[in-house]
Amino acid sequence: AMCWPLHIKGKLIGALSMNRFDEHQPFDERDLQRGSIMANMLALVVENLRMHAEQQQRIEELSRLNREMTELNRRLADTQSQLVQSQKMAAVGQLAAGVAHEINTPIGFVSSNLHVLGDYIGNVLARLDTPATAHLMDEELRYIAEDAPSLVSESRDGLSRVSRIVLDLKDFSRIDSERQWESADVNAE
Numbered sequence: 001a002m003c004w005p006l007h008i009k010g011k012l013i014g015a016l017s018m019n020r021f022d023e024h025q026p027f028d029e030r031d032l033q034r035g036s037i038m039a040n041m042l043a044l045v046v047e048n049l050r051m052h053a054e055q056q057q058r059i060e061e062l063s064r065l066n067r068e069m070t071e072l073n074r075r076l077a078d079t080q081s082q083l084v085q086s087q088k089m090a091a092v093g094q095l096a097a098g099v100a101h102e103i104n105t106p107i108g109f110v111s112s113n114l115h116v117l118g119d120y121i122g123n124v125l126a127r128l129d130t131p132a133t134a135h136l137m138d139e140e141l142r143y144i145a146e147d148a149p150s151l152v153s154e155s156r157d158g159l160s161r162v163s164r165i166v167l168d169l170k171d172f173s174r175i176d177s178e179r180q181w182e183s184a185d186v187n188a189e
Contacts, residue, residue: 002027004039008047016042097173100166107166111159118152125149 006014016039020027125145128137137145 002035004035006043008043093173096169100169103166107163114155121148
């Protein structure tokens with residue numbers, strides 16, 4: 001019998017043993033040298049297998065980490081996109097509030113002036129529509145007398161619509177966490 005130690009990086013990892021049956025010739029020095037070479041080669045193969053297994057394990061770990069990083073990057077990009085969108089919406093809300101405020105002031109005085117103008121036109125038309133002043137009403141003045149009240153009414157309706165738009169802008173710009181969600185018909189005017 002012959003026996004050789006298996007060393008890897010100076011550490012004993014096992015032994016290789018070879019036996020012959022009695023009817024064969026005994027081992028000689030040459031067999032011992034060949035066995036030593038074979039033991040060294042076997043130790044290299046074992047070491048290469050161990051290194052290959054470690055390398056595969058590292059590759060798998062790096063692949064897993066790479067997948068995790070890719071997912072984290074995707075989530076980060078999504079979060080960043082949502083943050084940018086949120087900032088845009090906040091800016092739009094501030095713009096809407098500013099526009100609503102700037103429009104609301106002139107609406108107030110135009111509405112007030114239109115109310116007074118309607119009263120003035122009503123008073124003037126009432127004075128012109130008497131038997132004593134009927135001769136002053138020519139055809140063009142009669143047309144104006146008939147058309148002026150409807151123009152004032154349509155203008156009030158227009159201001160009312162603008163006021164609703166301003167109110168909607170104010171509602172849009174408010175960030176009120178205590179406010180309850182409400183259903184809305186998007187097809188309604």
